[in-house]
Amino acid sequence: MTITIRLAQKTDVLPIARLHFHTWRETYRGLAPQTAYDEVTEEVRLARWQSMLSNAESERIVMVAEAERQMAGFGAAGPASDDIFQGRAEVKFLYVAAAFNRKGVGRNLLLHLARHMMEAGYNGVGLGVVVGNDPAIAFYERMGGERAGSYTDPGPVWRSQNYLYVWDDLPALMAQERKSNH
Template identity: 45%
Template structure:
């Protein structure tokens, strides 16, 4: 396994985050998202959003980076819930790993750190949304003990995706 370093994101990381976000998002959603989403949700669009997110953090926000020899290979973010259906659980907002680095435990390690963060902020558990049809992500979270607790439509900036809501009622399975 490659040595991976984890650290909190800084404003100067926005460009690298946007680049990785777009690359992983496009690979993941190539058969799920409409063409106009691909045309609009490009690096300049994501860069602006990440710059805003890092400059103006939301309540309890943590953005984590995973790096290998100075190269960004993973992104994770967590914070206060954005959906009522998440109830009082903290939200895992983003979890993206570079395709070249999948199956090396990076996603699991990012998720563990995000869970520790949410636990420290006294959330009773964690929840996240998975686009319907993203079977690999759903299977990953299920393998880590998540269960489906509902569905919602993500209004998104361009694409109103159908999502399943997955949750953990505690953190034991995530922080092992």
């Protein structure tokens, strides 16, 4: 299976919003409170992504992964939203459609986002993962992420407890990209 990673375009708004909505609901079933499920509709996701992808001044980069002629995942990274990141870039979103789990999509997205953040001058990247999201925790640990603390993400509708995972040696992380391409 060939995975293509590219910068998101305004025409990707609807596919990203749909993937985000459905994947979020699957991932956080049993972790997020019912009020979050009730408030975070597909329309809410669509409005948020329309705003993000129309903001040309944003320092955040949004990338999509395509495989088998469909959107397989997306990710976004940029300046950190919380002081706990201590000057690292933040991978704010990294979602993979269930049909593409464990096929290299998340790995490729994470590596591309990290490379872009390194090129933007960051020495490290970090991300928050909701406590209890064991598949994501296992993935980030396989990718060499180190747990560096925890924090409460204020979120728009849910104050989730998160672990902070960091990569402070971006060249070593990029070496994984070279290994996976050979």
